[in-house]
Amino acid sequence: MTASFDLPHIAFYGRVADEALAMFDLDWAALAGKRVLDCPTGPSSLVAEAHARGVDMVGCDPIYAEGVDALRARGLADIEVVVARVEAHREKWDWAHYGDLEALRRKRAAALERFLADLAAGLPTGRYVTAALPHLPFPDGHFDLVLNGHLLFSYSARFSDTFLLDSLRELVRVSAGEVRVYPIQPFHLPAYVRDPRFGQLQAALEAEGVHWQVRKVPFQAQKGTDEMLVLRGP
């Protein structure tokens, strides 16, 4: 058994739009005319890139109130934390997409800067919202599509059964359509297998009438993470 990839804390670390769209098996055309929530968006540039294309997307994260300078410092520090971890586990990564470690670092820094450049304009208009699962400040069915990347299952070792269930329920509550969750393989497990609480979460949500489905996606950074969970409310 090889050591786990797990990180020391939930990283303020974000993807650029081409990765974020691929991990949710989306493209810009699929988002046209939709109201989308990306929760958490962290320092991902997805919301900024969506806005530039006229796509109505809101991003949320608990720490946006820290301000641009603190978020830049945190984001840059977390890029180094994650890149060092990736370097120690190179063999677990599919390098087809990134090429090498330096290209990965550059992509993360570009996402962070694009996000920061959009934040000051986007916070007052509600494009970015300071919010934390499992309670989101949006009405029922407010969005047509809700995305959840690299939080619930990636970092599930930190989360109680109740937090995971309540968070999935909350994402379903604010969506009038699908909720897409990526990945479904936790960082703390040595092999990238589905979260062991998957079955019990599925049973609990299906009992409430939520439709639960796992779909393949055309993306994997860590080998074996080419699946997302798709939920739809009753």
Ligand SMILES: C[S@@+](CC[C@H](N)C(=O)[O-])C[C@H]1O[C@@H](n2cnc3c(N)ncnc32)[C@H](O)[C@@H]1O
């Ligand atoms: C690794 S980033 C994911 C960013 C983006 N979705 C992506 O895939 O690139 C994880 C984010 O989750 C945020 N976070 C931590 N606790 C949270 C909570 N209870 N609710 C929502 N977001 C949370 C962190 O601040 C961090 O920015």
